[in-house]
């Protein structure tokens with residue numbers, strides 16, 4: 001059984017926690033008593049989020065596409081907490097880019113955040129994770145790449161890369177007791193998705209195609225994240241859990 005008390009005073013790092021799914025991860029981790037270190041680019045939004053999350057939340061402005069800023073974020077955590085128990089690599093850019101319009105600049109911009117930052121953030125936190133007790137990394141991907149939806153070629157190239165990264169890192173760090181897993185959410189009804197993309201027809205299509213007949217929100221992903229971080233998942237590493245209402249079957 002999962003015992004939430006194991007999270008008390010543990011140190012969790014979440015990339016991109018100022019809104020969307022990452023914010024709900026931070027909220028959940030604060031609720032179970034973690035000290036939560038999160039980042040984003042927009043400092044005003046980040047500080048507002050930290051205020052709403054309460055005293056356990058610590059915000060650091062970071063552009064994860066800049067390797068030196070990733071190092072600075074990890075150094076900030078090191079200075080304040082001295083260790084990392086849990087790392088959740090979450091921040092990504094899901095811009096819809098038609099393949100016809102793809103440029104070298106777009107490729108680099110998407111890879112730098114969606115995949116390179118996952119590698120570099122994990123690398124920057126490695127020594128700190130060796131000092132921690134939780135020893136669990138969760139990488140956020142998407143079920144989108146499993147369907148091969150359009151126009152998402154570059155997004156899905158980066159998001160499917162997280163699977164190979166997760167599996168190889170799981171093998172490499174397993175000997176040290178560090179577990180690495182991945183979550184693939186379906187289309188999540190965040191404020192941004194609802195504002196920018198989701199139509200009434202999309203909602204009806206999702207409800208038709210999903211096994212369970214309610215739309216999926218960030219609050220449905222967070223418990224799965226918490227489970228994978230917890231010792232209840234001590235026998236799981238290198239795995240991918242799809243959280244999409246039973247739309248895609250692996």
Ligand SMILES: NC(=O)c1ccc[n+]([C@@H]2O[C@H](COP(=O)([O-])OP(=O)(O)OC[C@H]3O[C@@H](n4cnc5c(N)ncnc54)[C@H](OP(=O)(O)O)[C@@H]3O)[C@@H](O)[C@H]2O)c1
Pocket residue numbers: 015016017018019020021022039040041042043045062063064065090091092093094113140141142143144184185186187188189190192193
């Ligand atoms: N929403 C969905 O339907 C859905 C479905 C499947 C998978 N996912 C995955 O779930 C994760 C979260 O998605 P989301 O929809 O919640 O995202 P979101 O609403 O766009 O939020 C992204 C967060 O990351 C931050 N961020 C963006 N670029 C950054 C950068 N360069 N450096 C630092 N922080 C940055 C944002 O703040 P700033 O903009 O201020 O930097 C924000 O806090 C992503 O990995 C996404 O691929 C989402």
